[in-house]
Amino acid sequence: xxxxxxxxxxxxxxxxxxxxxxxxxxxxxxxxxxxxxxxxxxxxxxxxxxxxxxxxxxxxxxxxxxxxxxxxxxxxxxxxxxxxxxxxxxxxxxxxxxxxxxxxxxxxxxxxxxxxxxxxxxxxxxxxxxxxxxxxxxxxxxxxxxxxxxxxxxxxxxxxxxxxxxxxxxxxxxxxxxxxxxxxxxxxxxxxxxxxxxxxxxxxxxxxxxxxxxxxxxxxxxxxxxxxxxxxxxxxxxxxxxxxxxxxxxxxxxxxxxxxxxxxxxxxxxxxxxxxxxxxxxxxxxxxxxxxxxxxxxxxxxxxxxxxxxxxxxxxxxxxxxxxxxxxxxxxxxxxxxxxxxxxxxxxxxxxxxxxxxxxxxxxxxxxxxxxxxxxxxxxxxxxxxxxxxxxxxxxxxxxxxxxxxxxxxxxxxxxxxxxxxxxxxxxxxxxxxxxxxxxxxxxxxxxxxxxxxxxxxxxxxxxxxxxxxxxx
Amino acid sequence: xxxxxxxxxxxxxxxxxxxxxxxxxxxxxxxxxxxxxxxxxxxxxxxxxxxxxxxxxxxxxxxxxxxxxxxxxxxxxxxxxxxxxxxxxxxxxxxxxxxxxxxxxxxxxxxxxxxxxxxxxxxxxxxxxxxxxxxxxxxxxxxxxxxxxxxxxxxxxxxxxxxxxxxxxxxxxxxxxxxxxxxxxxxxxxxxxxxxxxxxxxxxxxxxxxxxxxxxxxxxxxxxxxxxxxxxxxxxxxxxxxxxxxxxxxxxxxxxxxxxxxxxxxxxxxxxxxxxxxxxxxxxxxxxxxxxxxxxxxxxxxxxxxxxxxxxxxxxxxxxxxxxxxxxxxxxxxxxxxxxxxxxxxxx
Numbered sequence: 001x002x003x004x005x006x007x008x009x010x011x012x013x014x015x016x017x018x019x020x021x022x023x024x025x026x027x028x029x030x031x032x033x034x035x036x037x038x039x040x041x042x043x044x045x046x047x048x049x050x051x052x053x054x055x056x057x058x059x060x061x062x063x064x065x066x067x068x069x070x071x072x073x074x075x076x077x078x079x080x081x082x083x084x085x086x087x088x089x090x091x092x093x094x095x096x097x098x099x100x101x102x103x104x105x106x107x108x109x110x111x112x113x114x115x116x117x118x119x120x121x122x123x124x125x126x127x128x129x130x131x132x133x134x135x136x137x138x139x140x141x142x143x144x145x146x147x148x149x150x151x152x153x154x155x156x157x158x159x160x161x162x163x164x165x166x167x168x169x170x171x172x173x174x175x176x177x178x179x180x181x182x183x184x185x186x187x188x189x190x191x192x193x194x195x196x197x198x199x200x201x202x203x204x205x206x207x208x209x210x211x212x213x214x215x216x217x218x219x220x221x222x223x224x225x226x227x228x229x230x231x232x233x234x235x236x237x238x239x240x241x242x243x244x245x246x247x248x249x250x251x252x253x254x255x256x257x258x259x260x261x262x263x264x265x266x267x268x269x270x271x272x273x274x275x276x277x278x279x280x281x282x283x284x285x286x287x288x289x290x291x292x293x294x295x296x297x298x299x300x301x302x303x304x305x306x307x308x309x310x311x312x313x314x315x316x317x318x319x320x321x322x323x324x325x326x327x328x329x330x331x332x333x334x335x336x337x338x339x340x341x342x343x344x345x346x347x348x349x350x351x352x353x354x355x356x357x358x359x360x361x362x363x364x365x366x367x368x369x370x371x372x373x374x375x376x377x378x379x380x381x382x383x384x385x386x387x388x389x390x391x392x393x394x395x396x397x398x399x400x401x402x403x404x405x406x407x408x409x410x411x412x413x414x415x416x417x418x419x420x421x422x423x424x425x426x427x428x429x430x431x432x433x434x435x436x437x438x439x440x441x442x443x444x445x446x447x448x449x450x451x452x453x454x455x456x457x458x459x460x461x462x463x464x465x466x467x468x469x470x471x472x473x
Numbered sequence: 474x475x476x477x478x479x480x481x482x483x484x485x486x487x488x489x490x491x492x493x494x495x496x497x498x499x500x501x502x503x504x505x506x507x508x509x510x511x512x513x514x515x516x517x518x519x520x521x522x523x524x525x526x527x528x529x530x531x532x533x534x535x536x537x538x539x540x541x542x543x544x545x546x547x548x549x550x551x552x553x554x555x556x557x558x559x560x561x562x563x564x565x566x567x568x569x570x571x572x573x574x575x576x577x578x579x580x581x582x583x584x585x586x587x588x589x590x591x592x593x594x595x596x597x598x599x600x601x602x603x604x605x606x607x608x609x610x611x612x613x614x615x616x617x618x619x620x621x622x623x624x625x626x627x628x629x630x631x632x633x634x635x636x637x638x639x640x641x642x643x644x645x646x647x648x649x650x651x652x653x654x655x656x657x658x659x660x661x662x663x664x665x666x667x668x669x670x671x672x673x674x675x676x677x678x679x680x681x682x683x684x685x686x687x688x689x690x691x692x693x694x695x696x697x698x699x700x701x702x703x704x705x706x707x708x709x710x711x712x713x714x715x716x717x718x719x720x721x722x723x724x725x726x727x728x729x730x731x732x733x734x735x736x737x738x739x740x741x742x743x744x745x746x747x748x749x750x751x752x753x754x755x756x757x758x759x760x761x762x763x764x765x766x767x768x769x770x771x772x773x774x775x776x777x778x779x780x781x782x783x784x785x786x787x788x789x790x791x792x793x794x795x796x797x798x799x800x801x802x803x804x805x806x807x808x809x810x811x812x813x814x815x816x817x818x819x820x821x
Contacts, residue, residue, distance in 0.1 A: 017632055017648065024629075029771050056779075065783045163798050167784030170800065176787075203599050270497050277599045278764045281798040283779075283789055348475060462484055469477035 055285050062160045072161055076183065079148045083187070084221075087140035094139065098132035121322050125392045130318025130368055133393060134219075134310050137367040138188075141218045142306065145187040146298040153180075154289040162281055172261040173268025174211075175204035176281060182208070182260060185215030186253075189432040190306050192217075193439055203275035207264045209436055210449040213428040214256040214263065219366035223423050224249045226370060230403040231416030248420070256424050263452070271448070309431045313364035321361050321372060325379060325391035333390065339380055349458060350418040350465025352410060354380060359422070364430045369423070371395055374402070377409040414468050418461040425457035515614045516553045518583050519543055521562060524572055525580035534570060578645060585641040586621045587613040588634035593624060595635035596759040602681045605635065606671045635758070637668035637687035637721070652721030655691065656701055656714045663692045664722035666705075676716050683710050688755035691722060706754060706808075707738055736808030739776060740788065740801040747777040748809030757806040765807070769793040776809060 061067055103124065110120045152158050158180050166176025177199045185192030192212040199205040216224065225245070233245035268277075324335040335357060343353030358372040371393030378387035386405055388394045396402045406415075427450050428436070437446040494501045523542045527534035540550035554570065557563045562576030572580060590609040594600045600608065616624065622643060625631070633639055641647040652667040666689050671677045685691075685705060694709070695702040701717040703710055736751035750772050753765060769792055770776070779789040779796050787798040 013642065016630065025766070025771075028766055029773075032769065032771050033773065059780055059789075063780055063783060068783050163782060163787065163789065166787050166798070166800070167782050170786070176798075272599075273604070274594075274598045274600050276597065276760045278761045279787070279800050279803060280764060280768060281787065281789075283796040283798060285796075348480065459484075459488070463481070466477040466481040466484060470481065 058286055059160065059283070062157065063164055068164050072164060075152065075157070079145065079152070080186070082148060083141050083145040086144045090140040090143075091136055094136040098136055099129065103129060103132065118326070121326060121391060122319055125389075126318040126320075126322030127315050128318070129393055130314045130321065130365070131311050133371060134314040134365045134367045135307065137222060138219060138310060138365075139303070139307055142188060142191075142303045143299060145218070146191065146302040147295050149184065149187070150294045150298040150302075151289045151291070154287075154294050156284050156286040159281065159283050163283060166279075166281065168261075169264075172264040173204075174207050174261075174264040175199045175201060175279065178204065178208040178211075178260075178264070181212060182215045182257070185212045185217060187218055188306050189213055189215065189217045189428055190309065190435040191302050193432060193435045194302075196439065200280075201276065201278045203268065203272050203277040204279075206272055206275060206440065206445060207267050209439060210267060210445065210452065211260045211263050213432065213449065213453050214260045214424070216253045216256050216424055217366065219429065220423050221249070223366065223370050224252055224420055226399065226402065227416050227420050227423075228252075230399045230406075231411075231413055234403065235413070252420050252424050255421075259425065259456075263456075306431065309434065310365055310429075313430045313434075314368070317361060317364035317368065321368075321375075321393070322391035324361070325375070333379070335376060336380060339376060348465070349422075349461045350414045350468065351422060351461060352415065354409065355415075355419060355422070359426060362429075363427065366423070366429055368393060374405065377405055381405075381409050383408055414465060414472075417468075418464055421464060422457050422461050425453050425460055427451070427454040510611065510614075513553065513556060516543055516545070517557050517560070517562070518579065518614055520550075520553055520557055521572065521576050521580040522583050522587075524563070524570060525577065525584065528572065535568075581641045581645045581647060582618060582621065583613050584647070585643075586616040586624075588638055588640040589621060589624050589628065589631070590616070591634045591636070592628055592631045592640070596628065596631075598759075602635075603674075603678060606674070606677070633687070635687070636671050637666065652723045655693070655703070655712075655717040655720040655722050656696070658691075658693050658696075658722055658724070660693050660696055662724050663690055664724045665690055666720055667723050668721035670719040670721075676719050679712070679716050680720060683712070684708075684756060685710070685720065686754075686756050690725065736810050738805045739790070739799075739807040739809050740804035742776075742778045742809065742811065744778050744781060747775060747812040749812060750774045750776060750807060751810050752808045754806040754808065757803065761803070765803070768797055770807060775812070776807075 062071055106124050106128065107120065110124065149158075159177075162176035162179055164176075165179040169176050169178050178196075180198065181192050181196045184195040189212050192215060193209050196205050196208040196212070199208055228245035228248040229241070232248045233241035236244050321335075324338070325333050327334050329337070338357045338360075339353035341353070342356040346352040346354075346356045354373055354376045357376060358369050362369045362372055374395065375387060375391070375393050377383070379390055383405060386394075386396065386401070396405065427433070433446060433450050436449050437443070440446060492500070497503065519542065520539060523539055524534045527538075536547055536550055536554070539554070540547045543550055543553070545553075554563065554565070557576070558565055558570075562573055562579060564571050564573055587609045590612045591605045594605045594608060595602075625640075625643070631640060637652075639648045655664075655666075658664055666685060666687050669677070669680055669685065669687060689705050691703050691705045693701060693703040696714075698714065701712050701714055703712075703717075737748075739748065739750075742748055750770055752772060753762065753770070757765065774792065777791040779791050781788045782798075785801075787800045788804060789796050789798040790804075
């Protein structure tokens, strides 16, 4: 019994050497042959030639040398324009409803109930305000951008964009589909990271995840626009101001795209060298988009899920912010200690302590960076007549007022430019970090994705500041 | 406030210093790590491996050559030899040394771990050819017998490493690849590459740069003392005899040969043309190769060129009813037999 068993094993071992290493392939080939024989007998293709003609015509147009790129730029610009201009009105409505109406209303209820000031502060000025702020800034653009994007995807156009751009992304060691996850990142980095699921090659997917943060997200556009308007737009005559500040913001966004390529290139040649890399890109047939289904899935799956995660992270951030501004040690708030502690380092970087503290507190949501900066500036500089009190975020009606307040806080043109740079190049928000962890399942890559941009950002603003001071200061 | 010029200089200094320390593969940190790994255990195992290879190739193992392989001084090398001997892994008779059975077992285990790890790197990671050997050199000392067994099982008990070297079985049997050097192959004969020697690296890099790989078919056109001129798949190569000697080949039996060499690379087809897949080059390996199979690209599949990216790469192909884009680096490795217009009409 035992010896015959041994004999079988031995002959199996010997056979392994005789049949060669490619027997798996031979088996697979015969499986395919059998399957296609069965399929050919059972499946008929009635009139299949004319069906592809429309597809071919569209494909020839969207991937042509002359029309391919202009068409793509036009469509994506249209999506961005619809998002930005379309989101203004509902954002304003939400803001006035949640922050200008409901917040004072809740405050007055708490006051009549005689609830202690600090409970009122933590819950309403901290938790409620931060959450409401994030919802008001984030919800409308996402609710417009994601459905539009999903419609293009459903129609079958986006795979063609990936096809057109693969030529460029290949040079950076990345996958053409990264164009799509990057574009999605302009809406929200967390959603952008989720959308890298379409990239089925492990190395290129990690590249897309780690570099997604360089796509300037929806939560950072308002910061860029505000700072560009009051610092850079103010350098030129008023009628040119809008144009120049728009140019500055677009430059920052394009710098982000450039960094995406540079970092992708470096990653694919160093730390990600050992990850498996393959390429294939399916170009599915065009089909009429299913509008209702698209609306449903993009609102539920993308918008609400991302919003919920943001709220989960923003709420505690509001509490922390309020407490740090109101908990006094020796008559000085924790926030002030922190600001003073970080100020020398911040100034060296061409920023200041307030900005650094705002970026630490606002890790959960980039949307609250500017309100936090304004609140902290008022608190530190002791400016009177503006603001809502310690720990209460606010925004000013006009850019000019903001500029005055910030100048009083010691800001210069360099601070403005460096803030724009740092807003582009810093750690992803905690929603995105959490999403990266969920998507990669790896602490290592989550750490790389979180720390790499913030280190880069510090290095870049540091050198910008020194060179600026050397030549302009 | 610090003077910006000083800050700038300090900043550049810090960047420079961290590059010096953390730069992958040549930074201080990496060198330190490598030195720490160079323990007695590693040196002993490398010694055993070296003597094992010398015995197999029937070359004498000398102290000088051992010191060279271990890149240490001769004094250190003889110290290592003494320890190895004291452990009963080595026998010395005068100036000659030979392995004891226990020493041979250890050496075979190291070779097995090395070749399995190379197979693993080739099949399941994205590392390129030139990285395999270096990494396996480090890992072979870290894999225990059980680790090696598990690795072998997870790879489906492969028989050869990616260079074409046979992997010793868990029982310690090691067959020879049985090829002859390409430089000795008679002119006008076809042969299959069975092995590419990965040491010394300088020569290996030259071979890899020529895109040569085990299982490829070659045919020698000309052999002179200065150069070997030969064809493989779709291009001509010229190598110095010393380089060609590191490629081992087995001459083909006549009937196998015709079918293997047929076909033109898929990326040479133009839009609208069609072809039938004849083979996928062995250069496409691991996950990449399996992906092509998953897409249904196997010998016999009809592939038509649908459209080309405005920049020239990738190209979209119609494969089994769906349109799939492949990069030219992949399409180049798929060999097809072009289908002419008439043949298309007949099949319809």
